[in-house]
Amino acid sequence: MSGSEDARSRARRDALLRMLLWPKRRRLAAATALALLENVCGLVPPLLIAAAIDRGVPAAVDGRWAPLIGYTAAALATGLATASVKYCFLRYSGRIAQDLLFELRHRAFAQVMGQPLAFHEAYPSGRVVARLSSDVESVEEMLEMGLDGLFSALFSMVGILAVMLWLDQPMAAVVIALFVPLYALTRWFRHRSRRAYRGTRTAVEGVVQHTVEAYNGVRAVQAFRREEANARRLDGLDARYAVARADAGLVSAVFSGGVKLIGNLSLVGLLTLGVLRIDQGHLALGTLTAFLLYVHRLYDPIDELASFANAFSAASAGLEKIGALFVRHPAVAEPERPAALPADPPGGRGAVRFEGVHFGYGQAARPVLSGVDLALEPGRTVALVGTTGAGKSTIAKLVARLYDPTAGRVTLDGVDLRELADAELRGAVSMITQEAFLFSGSVADNIALGRPDASRAEIRAAAEAVGAHGFVSALPDGYDTDVHKRGTGLSAGQRQLIAMARVMLTSPRVLILDEATSSMDTSSERAVHEALTRVLAGRTAVIIAHRLSTVAVADRVLVIEDGAVVEDGPPTRLLEGGGRFAGMHRGWLAATTA
Numbered sequence: 001m002s003g004s005e006d007a008r009s010r011a012r013r014d015a016l017l018r019m020l021l022w023p024k025r026r027r028l029a030a031a032t033a034l035a036l037l038e039n040v041c042g043l044v045p046p047l048l049i050a051a052a053i054d055r056g057v058p059a060a061v062d063g064r065w066a067p068l069i070g071y072t073a074a075a076l077a078t079g080l081a082t083a084s085v086k087y088c089f090l091r092y093s094g095r096i097a098q099d100l101l102f103e104l105r106h107r108a109f110a111q112v113m114g115q116p117l118a119f120h121e122a123y124p125s126g127r128v129v130a131r132l133s134s135d136v137e138s139v140e141e142m143l144e145m146g147l148d149g150l151f152s153a154l155f156s157m158v159g160i161l162a163v164m165l166w167l168d169q170p171m172a173a174v175v176i177a178l179f180v181p182l183y184a185l186t187r188w189f190r191h192r193s194r195r196a197y198r199g200t201r202t203a204v205e206g207v208v209q210h211t212v213e214a215y216n217g218v219r220a221v222q223a224f225r226r227e228e229a230n231a232r233r234l235d236g237l238d239a240r241y242a243v244a245r246a247d248a249g250l251v252s253a254v255f256s257g258g259v260k261l262i263g264n265l266s267l268v269g270l271l272t273l274g275v276l277r278i279d280q281g282h283l284a285l286g287t288l289t290a291f292l293l294y295v296h297r298l299y300d301p302i303d304e305l306a307s308f309a310n311a312f313s314a315a316s317a318g319l320e321k322i323g324a325l326f327v328r329h330p331a332v333a334e335p336e337r338p339a340a341l342p343a344d345p346p347g348g349r350g351a352v353r354f355e356g357v358h359f360g361y362g363q364a365a366r367p368v369l370s371g372v373d374l375a376l377e378p379g380r381t382v383a384l385v386g387t388t389g390a391g392k393s394t395i396a397k398l399v400a401r402l403y404d405p406t407a408g409r410v411t412l413d414g415v416d417l418r419e420l421a422d423a424e425l426r427g428a429v430s431m432i433t434q435e436a437f438l439f440s441g442s443v444a445d446n447i448a449l450g451r452p453d454a455s456r457a458e459i460r461a462a463a464e465a466v467g468a469h470g471f472v473s474a475l476p477d478g479y480d481t482d483v484h485k486r487g488t489g490l491s492a493g494q495r496q497l498i499a500m501a502r503v504m505l506t507s508p509r510v511l512i513l514d515e516a517t518s519s520m521d522t523s524s525e526r527a528v529h530e531a532l533t534r535v536l537a538g539r540t541a542v543i544i545a546h547r548l549s550t551v552a553v554a555d556r557v558l559v560i561e562d563g564a565v566v567e568d569g570p571p572t573r574l575l576e577g578g579g580r581f582a583g584m585h586r587g588w589l590a591a592t593t594a
């Protein structure tokens with residue numbers, strides 16, 4: 001990673017942290033106060049034990065038991081108080097951690113869903129899944145195990161050092177002197193662990209991405225016998241992940257071991273100096289005991305701090321990756337003052353115009369459309385045909401305003417699409433994609449996707465209108481059948497019918513249909529065609545026709561070549577004209593009848 005990229009991704013991580021933590025600052029302050037109280041309580045018992053040894057025991061030897069009993073009871077009471085405050089802190093900080101995670105997941109998911117199509121076409125879905133799953137998990141781990149360690153480590157270190165300095169300065173100096181190698185070790189760890197954990201996040205991303213891709217493309221995998229090769233690739237990615245984990249493990253082992261070593265050196269140093277100072281009469285035995293107890297307490301939290309630092313490095317690398325989702329992509333911006341579509345435009349609803357439209361995917365990319373002028377009349381069906389890569393889908397995406405033209409404008413009923421509020425545009429222009437995607441839920445939920453408030457009668461009427469009612473009522477639970485339940489198994493044609501019922505229910509002014517390329521059997525194809533005729537009636541429609549049989553339902557055909565309209569007219573006239581469309585049709589007839 002280059003220096004400036006590194007700084008950018010750290011800045012993104014910090015911005016994300018600020019966005020998450022700032023609204024919770026009051027609760028975090030309350031958690032900090034609880035942790036402080038816990039640690040202050042925790043400082044008292046060693047002092048009471050020192051007093052018990054130095055004062056209570058000699059008094060008991062003289063037959064006065066009250067001081068010893070008093071010190072012991074006080075040590076017990078502070079121990080109980082520490083435990084109760086710790087319980088409250090853990091419950092409270094646990095809730096904050098869960099809320100933070102909820103917020104992170106919610107924001108990251110909403111951010112991904114709200115990104116323009118340009119983002120999704122450039123960002124592999126596996127990578128997004130890795131961000132939303134394993135990267136979020138790394139933050140979860142840090143919050144679950146780390147907060148406690150961080151707070152106790154920081155507060156107890158400061159508190160213990162203060163008490164040590166108050167008890168005996170030369171002894172405290174030994175402990176402080178050993179902080180120099182500890183500081184050096186911590187610096188090394190911070191630097192090395194950041195690199196190591198970035199490596200693990202990148203490696204796990206590779207594993208998740210490959211798994212998601214293989215799963216999404218399982219048909220192609222099986223058709224091309226790629227199972228073995230895919231499994232080998234996953235093994236390779238897994239091995240890379242294992243190496244990255246081992247590297248991170250090595251860094252944390254060196255750090256934890258180093259901290260333990262320095263802790264033990266402190267004990268030896270304190271014991272040696274303590275015995276000398278007792279011998280010289282400068283130190284009491286109880287104070288030495290308190291020192292030894294404190295050193296133990298000092299290095300335990302440093303160990304916890306090491307776990308936190310580990311978790312933080314992993315989470316920090318995860319947050320850098322999640323932060324990348326928050327980078328703004330040149331989006332189709334919502335207008336500040338949206339215009340409304342005319343309710344009853346002269347000539348009818350659904351007139352689409354392209355006026356001198358230029359478009360290319362990204363600034364450096366070759367232009368796909370160069371000055372397209374086009375008028376689609378209300379209520380008519382236009383089929384776009386042409387060779388692959390000609391620009392048919394691009395025209396459709398501009399009608400749906402999934403992208404904005406780089407120059408020129410696209411209007412609907414006289415209004416520039418850029419002036420329409422998103423909700424109004426989505427209600428006015430609907431798209432049926434090739435795969436006719438069904439979401440988890442019932443058939444009814446899927447039909448009512450664009451109008452969740454639709455009544456069951458309306459849903460049924462929409463299904464009846466496209467001829468889907470028959471097969472839906474034959475499903476085990478009718479309209480309540482879960483579309484992803486095992487055994488439901490809807491065919492491609494049935495999925496298309498459900499997608500068309502969806503359109504019937506929302507009744508958009510303009511419908512864009514990216515016709516499925518996979519062939520259906522003749523009866524399904526006929527059912528889809530019949531449904532199509534009903535859905536198209538009285539609506540402006542743009543069909544990206546992959547199969548020329550679909551063109552029969554169109555009033556007009558546009559032949560697209562290299563981003564330009566090269567032929568335009570009713571299908572029958574184009575067939576008679578003997579131009580490109582007639583040639584394509586002859587080729588298609590020969591292929592289908594061969």
Ligand SMILES: Nc1ncnc2c1ncn2[C@@H]1O[C@H](COP(=O)(O)OP(=O)(O)OP(=O)(O)O)[C@@H](O)[C@H]1O
Nearest residue numbers: 121361365368386387388389390391392393394395
């Ligand atoms: N998301 C994208 N990013 C960059 N270039 C793209 C993108 N989508 C399409 N293109 C390019 O734009 C051109 C037009 O593509 P488009 O998808 O509009 O063609 P099409 O006529 O619909 O093709 P097909 O029949 O194969 O679907 C092609 O050169 C294609 O490579």
